[in-house]
Amino acid sequence: MTSPTDTTAQPSPQASGRRARTIAVTSGKGGVGKTFISANLAAALSRRGQRVLVLDADLGLANLDVVLNLFPKNTLHDVFTGKCDLEAAILPAPGGFSVLLAGSGLVEYSRLTNDVREQLLDIIEKMKPRFDCIILDTGAGISDVVLFAVSLADEVMVVATPEPTSLTDAYATIKVLATQQGRRVIKLVVNQVARAGEGRTIRGQLQQVIDRYVSPMLGDENESLKLDLAGEVPIDPAVREAILKRQLLMEALPGSPAALGVGALADKLLG
Ligand SMILES: Nc1ncnc2c1ncn2[C@@H]1O[C@H](COP(=O)(O)OP(=O)(O)O)[C@@H](O)[C@H]1O
Ligand SMILES: [Mg+2]
Numbered sequence: 001m002t003s004p005t006d007t008t009a010q011p012s013p014q015a016s017g018r019r020a021r022t023i024a025v026t027s028g029k030g031g032v033g034k035t036f037i038s039a040n041l042a043a044a045l046s047r048r049g050q051r052v053l054v055l056d057a058d059l060g061l062a063n064l065d066v067v068l069n070l071f072p073k074n075t076l077h078d079v080f081t082g083k084c085d086l087e088a089a090i091l092p093a094p095g096g097f098s099v100l101l102a103g104s105g106l107v108e109y110s111r112l113t114n115d116v117r118e119q120l121l122d123i124i125e126k127m128k129p130r131f132d133c134i135i136l137d138t139g140a141g142i143s144d145v146v147l148f149a150v151s152l153a154d155e156v157m158v159v160a161t162p163e164p165t166s167l168t169d170a171y172a173t174i175k176v177l178a179t180q181q182g183r184r185v186i187k188l189v190v191n192q193v194a195r196a197g198e199g200r201t202i203r204g205q206l207q208q209v210i211d212r213y214v215s216p217m218l219g220d221e222n223e224s225l226k227l228d229l230a231g232e233v234p235i236d237p238a239v240r241e242a243i244l245k246r247q248l249l250m251e252a253l254p255g256s257p258a259a260l261g262v263g264a265l266a267d268k269l270l271g
Contacts, residue, residue: 019128020053023135023187023269024153028169030140032161033191034058036239036249037262038137039067043095043250044266050132052097053090055124057136057149059112062102064137068093069246075103080119086126095248098131112145124152141169142176150177157187157230162198171206175214178225184218187230189265199232231265233258 025038035058042052056064056076065072072091074084093099100123127134138149150156156177160170170188177183188206190199207227215224238256242249249259 017129018132020051020131020134021155022124022128022153023133023155023157024057024138024150025135025157025159026138026146026150026173027140027159027166028142028171028173029160029163029166030061032140032159032166033233033239034140034159035064035067035137036243037157037159037189037191037233037265038135039064039093039095039248040250040259040262041266041269042093042097042133042135043248044263045133045269046096047250048266048270050270051130052133052135053100053127053131054093054097054135054137055100056102057120057152058139059102059145059149060139064099065101065103066246067243068095068099068248070099070101072101072103075101076123077103079123080116086123095250100127112148117148120149120152142173147176147180151181155185155187156183157189159189159191160202161192162190162194162202167202167206171209174206174210174225174227175217178210178214179217183225184223185226185228187228189230190232192235193232194235196232196234199229203227203229231261231268233261233265 025034027034038054042054045052056062074089076089078084079086079089090098090100136149136153139146158170158173160166174186177186188203190202193199210225210227234257236256236258238253239249239258242252245252253259
């Protein structure tokens with residue numbers, strides 16, 4: 001339902017009639033880099049010619065606005081309460097993509113009403129014809145709110161760090177996504193790796209545990225859950241530097257190891 005007066009992300013001819021792929025970025029443990037990856041992946045995809053929308057779907061602890069240094073006048077909260085219309089809440093972000101920010105008022109949605117659920121679903125459906133990719137920056141864990149936000153996306157990307165606590169929580173999240181949402185392929189991003197190849201090792205370890213304990217729970221004998229390594233991003237002081245400067249890493253330090261890692265993630269996503 002694209003209106004001819006839309007000012008953001010005009011459909012490009014080759015993309016008209018297509019609908020955005022939707023990717024939920026989630027994690028087991030908090031603070032592992034979901035928002036950092038969502039924002040910088042969006043910037044990397046935009047550089048590659050994709051029309052990208054990032055939706056701040058971490059409804060309880062939204063902070064995408066801080067990472068992007070935006071002070072939105074209109075947020076999802078205002079859309080939900082009827083204070084502004086959807087178009088007014090879609091903002092251009094520094095990395096060349098569009099954002100729909102949650103706003104701190106959304107804390108009260110830490111329990112989702114049916115009305116908010118329906119509105120979110122409706123917003124994403126309305127946005128699909130206008131973008132190539134919609135990234136949902138969701139919260140951590142397996143609460144109803146997080147699982148609902150993840151359920152809105154076709155693809156799910158779990159972010160984990162090599163820390164044992166993060167991996168245990170990632171495993172718990174992956175198990176719930178497979179058993180409750182019927183996911184059979186889950187993308188894994190290993191963030192803050194200390195050396196190249198760590199992501200591959202961790203994916204292998206998690207896959208082994210999944211094969212042993214999760215896949216047998218999926219009903220049919222032939223069913224299995226596949227963990228797909230979407231990429232690894234090194235631990236890099238440049239990430240903090242950029243956040244302190246309130247800049248996107250992709251813009252401030254595009255040659256830094258973490259930015260290159262996110263770039264490779266974008267390349268892999270685009271196949
Ligand atoms: N690759 C990285 N290297 C170094 N620090 C990182 C990296 N990724 C994330 N961080 C740090 O972790 C913090 C939390 O990241 P954030 O994206 O806000 O996590 P989440 O959204 O999962 O809660 C960031 O502020 C940053 O300081
Ligand atoms: Mg976050």
